[in-house]
Amino acid sequence: MSKKVNSVLLVIHPTRNEALTTAKDLTKLLIDKNLDVFATIKLDGAKDFNDSSKVDLAVVLGGDGTMLRAAEIFRGKKLPILGINLGHVGFLAEIERPSLSDIANAITTSSFEIEERMNLSYQLLRGGKVLQSGWALNEVTIERNDHQMIDLFVQIDHRPLSRWWCDAVICATPTGSTAYAYSAGGPVVWPEVDALVLLPLAAHALFTRPMVISPKSEIVIDIESDSADLNADGIRRTKLQKNDRVVLTSDKEDVLLAHIKPAAFADRLVAKFKLPVEGWRGE
Template identity: 55%
Template sequence: MTIRSAALVISPSRAEAIAAAKELAPLLYSAGFSLYTISDVSIEGIKKVAPADLPDIEIAVVLGGDGTILRAAEITLKRNVPLLGINMGHVGFMAEVNRPTIAAIAESIIAKSYVSENRMILRFAVERAGKEIGTGWALNEVTVERDGTTMVELFVEIDNRPLSHWGCDGLICSTPTGSTAYAFSAGGPVLWPEVDALVLLPISAHALFSRPMVVSPKSEILVTIESSDALLSADALRKIPLHAGDRVLITRDDQTIKLSHVSKTLFTDRLVAKFKLPVEGWRGE
């Protein structure tokens, strides 16, 4: 029998996630899976490894919320494998809307019957004194923010043309996936995942024009730091301190994240469930 491998990424702070992993592991193990985790948990049948030591896997299963999914994306992007998010009690925008049974989750993994969609990611590069000092990526958003109590001074260009100077708390560049995260809380628009666009949004800018903008994914967004310091953050996980004169180039990446679900769910239904939108009385099917 061919040995199959899967990673379970588990939120260690959620008792229900650990309980679900303990129930799921024997079902997958009995089907011939070798199981691994990068999470700080100890569960029989699941080998705990460092992310760098994780072997080839066919899927990563996330038992947790959207934050855990963002952490798991770091291991699936490099391997180009599906990322299956399971709702552990709180409706998110990347996990299942309704939590499937453990048996249904196991069956979808064993039969590979889960559905996947490719989600856009961003690529960034930081230049200092003419040299590239850092690169990275983000599934939700790249932000350039103040790194202290005073606002940052930023100059933004799009496609080699000047857009604006902003004194602000920061600037968000978001994917459609990230439009329901930090960008949403800052007043940005909600983009359906299949919309091919980026959101650019100054945070608390001292300017006459500081509205959210929807930008072509083919565009190059260049942010120059004009204040003494700032902080680049990618999905609030990967951070780079910035200094005056640093330039941050943000573009769409050629790679994508394969976000997967046990069953297909429309984004509209996800939006309704997340915000408990009033749809009572709708007579459609």
Template identity: 50%
Template sequence: MTNAPRDILVVAHAHREDSVAAARRVIAALIAAGARPVLAADDDALVAALSDLAPIALLGFDVPVADVEIAIVLGGDGTILRAAELVRDGTAPILGINMGHVGFLAEIEADVIDDAMQRVIARDYEVEERMTLSARVKDAGGTVIYETWALNEVTVEKASRERMMEVVMEIDGRPLSTFGCDGVVVSTPTGSTAYNFSAGGPVIWPSVEALAVVPLSAHALFARPLVVGPEAAVAIEVLARTDGIGILWADGRRSHDLPPGARVVVRRSDIPVRLARLHPAPFTDRLVRKFQLPVTGWRGPTRAATRVAE
């Protein structure tokens, strides 16, 4: 009786030469270690670019998502978000190798791919779970018309640039405020450094379980960013007097039109996203590195303690 192969998903940005070249290195290392590389069946461009490397299995055809051991992602945050979609129905953690710009979700940079592959093959990594969001949309009559999820954020936005949308916001079943705005962002701690950050929301450490709620360009006296508990339900109703439709976006990847009177309820999802970590480090260090924050003058606890002692 032979052992089942180790199925490892490889996700890369198929239209970037550096990502495809890196995928080749990853797949070669997997094959050499006796593992079976797996590609997304609908990623025709990547499958074609790597067709000379055999054997490669296809996710959903040759390999069910439940059998994937880990997903190795070569790209930026958008590619990592796509990988999260692919493994949503399984338990595979995601190892992000940054081939983009900031790459906040990525664990490592591209210059240490070979070391990373040795760690993956040896199963020498830790897994960190990140909370996700679920979103349910009901029409004015109360019928559920759409459901989705997000790792970073769910946003309710206006569809027409020249018009505001009118919304009423509710927290835990109680109305909070009504205002005109460009939209509302509901973010996880993971997404707090994404759209939420750009909209002026707070940066939330991943170890904190909470949701950030940030109105976008609200025409109101009280429209400040809010931080609510992880079990809170955030509802955003598009008032019937809104001129035109709104749009719901999940991670900037999945969308659905919101007619006047639609109600969007966002809450914590029961299914987390799992991230593989090779070098667990304080989130503060990640912020400083990714945003290139100035820390000149920092003396640290040891030097500070020494100075007090002196």
């Protein structure tokens, strides 16, 4: 049971028609239950959103990308985010889409469970001074920005690990282990596991295995090429230059995910990848 919800922000995918239609219907139901409704786009009955301190809960109508946007809006606010599946099975939203009346009732009665998800923190140092700080829910990637591979020197806990001539290095949270890192051959990490995943992409090296690292560790990546890009969650991108240093650690802030119908992570894997739990022979 969570604290009472009096106001809701609808974070709506701006170009998905089903998201807009669902948002309109849900707005009516929530207003009928005397809740204040805000929306990230113009919506009949909903108030314009300009202050996250007025909101108790975010309801995301879209995919995992829209969930990342909601996480950015609520950064540091300790407010839960409820993702509604609109046809594409993701790892952050509900597996099975509840009816709108079920959603409205769950919000009104605060009958949802909250799950904490680790974030990743980074600092960009240039000339020994902190030039930029940031965070990511899924991953931070140091990647090439032209046709040439990049030269990176990787250290963990103040000890040298390896030099990689590669397309990119990905550092992911457990949440991000099923995103870009998974596509690059990284391991699937259960959300309850406190760990970071580190792996190079297309590296010219003898050792290129993905690694699972303690959340207490500090990962340092020195840029030894003329340029590269830092990419956080595919949303926040920064140009890097030679001799820049990127420091990666687990973040002190968690993202709070709300679930009306909690599902085991194994069920999410089965649903997402259509795993053959019946057996190859259909038995």
